[in-house]
Amino acid sequence: MSSAINPADFSFFSTLVAAxxxxxxxxxxxxxxxAVSKRLSQMxxxxxxxxxxxxTRRMSLTQEGETYLERARKILLDIGDLEDLLWGVTQKPKGLLRVNATLGFGRxxxxxxxxxxxxxxxxxxxQLQLSVTPPPLSDDAYDVCIRFGPPPDARMIARFLAHNRRILCATPGYLRRHGELKTPQDLxxxxxxxxxxxDEYGVWRFTASRHRGKNSGGMRDHHVRVRGNLTTNDGGVAVNWALEGRGILLRAEWDVIHYLEKGRLVHVLPGLDSPDADIYAVYPQQHRSSTRVKAFVDFLAGALDKGKGGGRPSQSP
Structure with missing residues (x-):
């Protein structure tokens, strides 16, 4: 008698729900x-x-679907752990690696x-999944998540990858038209x-830089409620607006460094720092011995370190 449970469906169903x-x-x-709909119906x-x-607009798990997903993901993890145990740390990494990253930085x-x-x-x-909102760390849908800032969940391992400071920037043309800023209040x-x-959209937070410049405003901590006629949930769109001279942008140095180097953007109020959001690779404790997770995280750390200081990742393999 054939079983109604087909192990080949576990990965399919997990991918479907994550997507x-x-x-x-x-x-x-x-x-x-x-074809996806047909396979789901057959399951x-x-x-x-x-x-x-x-x-037509959305899908949601039934109670049975939630149970199936939870157990399927656990089985997939167990299979991965067994493969790692059998292959040993001296073997080349192989198998499925599920990665999540934020939309802009991930792309x-x-x-x-x-x-x-x-x-x-x-x-x-x-399998690289990009999302505007990072998934819950307790979700077993991914093996590695790229996050900004260390996670509060002690059950997760957080490997530091690169420093990531946010800076104010604008085009030289915008500043000529609207005037230079001297203090944070000028924003x-x-x-x-x-x-x-x-949750704090519209409030920009600053501290005096460790390397304070003349435009630090003589302050230590400051919160500024800013206003503007352009908003988006996509960092890439925001950078493009800044390049068009539409206004002042607070953005990660990783995303604007090459525009600063070329003079298309100017660092505004360089004596200020915004709270750090350093880049981490986050993964569950049970993946500590996974050869593919370790290899991937080591690879990212090495590549991003070569672009440290807000630069671009190394182009070498």
Whole structure:
């Protein structure tokens, strides 16, 4: 008698739920949306259960689907741990590696490094998921998450990858038209480009730099409520607006350093620092011995370290 449980479905179902929609899962799996829908229906038919409630706009897990997902992910982790144990630390990394990163940084910095990583380790299959909002760290959908700032969850390992400071910047043309800034309070007189990420949207926080400049404003800590006629949830869009001379932007140095080097943007109020949001690779304790996780995190740390100080990642493999 054949079993209704097909182990090959575990990875498929985990990918489907992480993707959030049939169409997104189809793109990740290299299938058509119809093929993904058919496979899901076949799974449910074998089990005699509905795993996902789906409408034209969204899908959600049923109670049975949540149970199936939880156990499927645990089994996938156990399989990965068994592979690592059998292959040993002297063997080349291989198998599935699920990575999550934020949309902007993931697209511009992590995705190119993933491409170089699989050149070095061709037996590792990397699934890179980019998201505007980072998933919960307790979610077992990913093996490694790239995060800004260390996680508060002690059950996770946080490996430091690179320093990441946020700086104020604008085009020389914007500053000529609207005037130079002398103190943080001057921001309230300018058009500030907003990025809607986090609960404190519209409030920019600063401390006097460790290397204080003449424009530090003679202060230690300062919160400025800024205003502007352009807001977005995409950092890349915000950078483009700043390059068009639309206003002043607070952005990670990683994202604007080459525009500063070329003179297209100017560092505004260089005597100020915004709270650090250093870059970390975060992964569960149970992946400590995973050869593919270790290899990937070591690879990222080495590549990003070569671009330290806010520069771009090294282009070497």
């Amino acid at each position: 959030g929609s049939l169409a997104a899962a189809a793109r990740e799996l290299g299938l058509t949306t119809a 449910e038919a074998r089990l005699g259960l509905m795993l996902i409630n789906r409408t 511009s910095h992590i995705a190119p490094l993933v491409s170089k990583f699989v050149d070095r380790y061709p037996e590792v299959d990397v 309230m007189k300018h058009n500030c480009i907003g990025i809607r990420q986090g």
